[in-house]
Amino acid sequence: GAGVSQTPSNKVTEKGKYVELRCDPISGHTALYWYRQSLGQGPEFLIYFQGTGAADDSGLPNDRFFAVRPEGSVSTLKIQRTERGDSAVYLCASSLIANHYGRVTSTDTQYFGPGTRLTVL
Amino acid sequence: EDQVTQSPEALRLQEGESSSLNCSYTVSGLRGLFWYRQDPGKGPEFLFTLYSAGEEKEKERLKATLTKKESFLHITAPKPEDSATYLCAVQAGSYIPTFGRGTSLIVHP
Numbered sequence: 368g369a370g371v372s373q374t375p376s377n378k379v380t381e382k383g384k385y386v387e388l389r390c391d392p393i394s395g396h397t398a399l400y401w402y403r404q405s406l407g408q409g410p411e412f413l414i415y416f417q418g419t420g421a422a423d424d425s426g427l428p429n430d431r432f433f434a435v436r437p438e439g440s441v442s443t444l445k446i447q448r449t450e451r452g453d454s455a456v457y458l459c460a461s462s463l464i465a466n467h468y469g470r471v472t473s474t475d476t477q478y479f480g481p482g483t484r485l486t487v488l
Numbered sequence: 489e490d491q492v493t494q495s496p497e498a499l500r501l502q503e504g505e506s507s508s509l510n511c512s513y514t515v516s517g518l519r520g521l522f523w524y525r526q527d528p529g530k531g532p533e534f535l536f537t538l539y540s541a542g543e544e545k546e547k548e549r550l551k552a553t554l555t556k557k558e559s560f561l562h563i564t565a566p567k568p569e570d571s572a573t574y575l576c577a578v579q580a581g582s583y584i585p586t587f588g589r590g591t592s593l594i595v596h597p
Contacts, residue, residue, distance in 0.1 A: 371531070400584075409492075409575055409587030410532065423584065458531050475520065477585070479531030 371480035392461030494588035511576030524575040
């Protein structure tokens with residue numbers, strides 16, 4: 368696709384419910400990232416996928432959060448037993464690859480989607 | 489731990505009034521520094537990547553510079569459409585960038 372897309376754009380749910388947030392990365396991008404952004408803050412890293420596997424999930428706040436990317440393209444962030452503190456904008460980004468060493472290159476550039484605004488009542 | 493501090497938190501300018509935004513960082517082994525623009529209700533939009541001290545990049549009214557401790561985003565003769573939040577992020581030992589909290593820029597006509 369032309370850019371990273373995320374659905375839904377807005378999600379309102381009740382405390383305790385389960386939600387799924389979807390990310391469609393740029394076609395051909397192997398690296399995919401999830402971030403959470405609260406008002407007045409910069410994006411906070413949650414999880415990073417290289418291909419189908421979660422290469423780094425150290426940013427997930429607890430075991431209520433889980434993400435998958437079964438075919439190495441679309442990813443779903445899943446939140447169980449939502450809490451009011453989970454309310455935020457969830458951003459997805461993708462990059463062509465992710466260099467682990469040396470100077471970053473243009474292939475490391477992360478392109479962000481528009482985000483999903485999650486509100487937990 | 490990598491740290492990124494952006495200042496000021498908010499900046500109001502008159503159209504045509506040039507200024508600079510600051511991004512100070514503390515990292516071990518900088519691999520790249522990124523500037524993004526974020527409009528309300530949208531995801532960050534990539535602007536620049538800087539790699540080493542002394543490097544400069546320009547795009548329209550924006551110029552980004554980098555030293556060993558900080559980066560500046562210079563805005564020359566800004567227009568109202570330049571109003572947005574500008575985010576800085578650094579990538580060091582990890583492949584995960586660390587973002588600052590951003591500078592909210594408002595340019596009045």
